[in-house]
Amino acid sequence: MPSLPLALTQGDPAGIGLELSLRAWHERQERALPVFACLANPDQLARTADRLGWPIPxxxxxxxxxxSVFSEALPVIPLAQAVDVAPGKPDPASAAATIASIDLAVAAVQDRQxxxxxxxxIAKSVLYAAGFKHPGHTEYLAHLAGKAGIEPLPVMxxxxxxxxxxxxTIHVPLQRVPSLLTTQLIVDTARIVATGxxxxxxxxxxxLAIAGLNPHAGENGTMGREDEExxxxxxxxxxxxxxxxxxxxPADTMFHARARAGYDAALAMYHDQxxxxxxxxxxxxGVNVxxxxxxxxxxxxxxxxxxxAGKGIARPDSLCAALKLAARMAARQDAAR
Known part of the structure; x- marks a missing residue:
C-alpha cells in the first residue's frame, strides 16, 4: 500500500458519490481498503450521513x-465552498465545489501529499450549465496536468x-468513428497503454490485442478497408x-476467457466495443483508469x-475497487522509482 493517503473527490454532491464515500469508509476493514481522505464540504457529508441514518464520524x-485519523473517522479535507443540494436534484450552484474538489486532489498528488x-x-451537464469549458472529467484532469500549454493525451x-x-475513440457518435480513427491515434494510444x-x-x-473496426476485422477488406489501411x-x-x-x-471472439488469457490489455476501436x-x-x-x-x-x-441518490442503496463495489487499484498502482510506481 502507498505511504500517502488517496485523494477522493466528492463528485456531484447531488449524486451518489458522498454516500458511496461514507459506505466505503464504513466497510474499510472488511474490504481491506487503503487510507483515503475526502475532499468535500464536511457539513454536506454530515447531512448525508444523518439523512441516511448512518452514525459515521x-x-x-x-x-x-x-x-492517523482514518482508523477512527472519515478524514475530510474541507472545501471552502459551501454546498447544500438535495439528493437527486443537481444544481449548477454546486459546480464550483465539484471543480474545487478535483483541483485540490490533483494539487495534493502533485505536491506529494x-x-x-x-x-x-460528476455530471457534465451540470458543470456545463455553470460555464465549464472542458469536454469532460478526463480532459479537465489532462488540462490540470499540462505544462507550458502542452496537455498529455489521456487514455481511458x-x-x-x-x-x-x-x-x-470514446464518446463520439458511431458514424464518426471511421473518420476519427487514424493509424497515429492507434499507435499513440497503444504506446501509452504499454507504458502504463x-x-x-x-x-x-x-x-496488446488490437480489435478490428469492422465485422470479422474487415475480412481482408471485403467488409471495409479500415482494418487493412x-x-x-x-x-x-x-x-x-x-x-x-x-x-x-474480430471483436466478437476477443473477450471469452480463453482469448483473454492471451493478452494483458485489449484495444477496441470504439466505445461500445x-x-x-x-x-x-x-x-x-469495473474501474475506470x-x-x-x-x-x-x-x-x-x-x-x-x-x-x-439519497436512498442508501447504491453499491460501493466499484468505488472500493477503484480505491484498491489506485493503491496498488501507486505502490508499484513508488517501487519502480
Missing amino acids: IRECGWEEAA AGAVVTNP MLWCEELAVVPV LRRQFGIASPR IVKPAIALLQAEGIDARGPY ALIPIKTIAFDE TLGLPFIRTSPDHGTAFDI
Missing part, C-alpha cells in the same frame, strides 16, 4: 493527519481482474518499436445515479 484534517486521485462521478482504460480494455502497464501494473512486456499499419509500427501488439482480431464486454464481466466492480497522466487516477465505472 467525520473529522476535518490536513493531509498529514489523514492516516496524496498518492493518487480517485474521482467520484476499463479494468477488472479478468479484463483490461481501452477504447481508442509496465510502470503502474508491473508487466514487463505487455501483450488504418489498423494493420498501426500494428506494424508498434511491432517495429518492440511493442507486443497483435491483430487486428470496449465497454460491453467489461460491463458484462464486471458490471459492479486514466493512463497517460503524470499522476494516477482511477474512478468508479458508473455515473452519478441521481435516480437513486
Whole structure:
C-alpha cells in the first residue's frame, strides 16, 4: 500500500458519490481498503450521513493527519465552498465545489501529499450549465496536468481482474468513428497503454490485442478497408518499436476467457466495443483508469445515479475497487522509482 493517503473527490454532491464515500469508509476493514481522505464540504457529508441514518464520524484534517485519523473517522479535507443540494436534484450552484474538489486532489498528488486521485462521478451537464469549458472529467484532469500549454493525451482504460480494455475513440457518435480513427491515434494510444502497464501494473512486456473496426476485422477488406489501411499499419509500427501488439482480431471472439488469457490489455476501436464486454464481466466492480497522466487516477465505472441518490442503496463495489487499484498502482510506481 502507498505511504500517502488517496485523494477522493466528492463528485456531484447531488449524486451518489458522498454516500458511496461514507459506505466505503464504513466497510474499510472488511474490504481491506487503503487510507483515503475526502475532499468535500464536511457539513454536506454530515447531512448525508444523518439523512441516511448512518452514525459515521467525520473529522476535518490536513493531509498529514489523514492516516492517523482514518482508523477512527472519515478524514475530510474541507472545501471552502459551501454546498447544500438535495439528493437527486443537481444544481449548477454546486459546480464550483465539484471543480474545487478535483483541483485540490490533483494539487495534493502533485505536491506529494496524496498518492493518487480517485474521482467520484460528476455530471457534465451540470458543470456545463455553470460555464465549464472542458469536454469532460478526463480532459479537465489532462488540462490540470499540462505544462507550458502542452496537455498529455489521456487514455481511458476499463479494468477488472479478468479484463483490461481501452477504447481508442470514446464518446463520439458511431458514424464518426471511421473518420476519427487514424493509424497515429492507434499507435499513440497503444504506446501509452504499454507504458502504463509496465510502470503502474508491473508487466514487463505487455501483450496488446488490437480489435478490428469492422465485422470479422474487415475480412481482408471485403467488409471495409479500415482494418487493412488504418489498423494493420498501426500494428506494424508498434511491432517495429518492440511493442507486443497483435491483430487486428474480430471483436466478437476477443473477450471469452480463453482469448483473454492471451493478452494483458485489449484495444477496441470504439466505445461500445470496449465497454460491453467489461460491463458484462464486471458490471459492479469495473474501474475506470486514466493512463497517460503524470499522476494516477482511477474512478468508479458508473455515473452519478441521481435516480437513486439519497436512498442508501447504491453499491460501493466499484468505488472500493477503484480505491484498491489506485493503491496498488501507486505502490508499484513508488517501487519502480
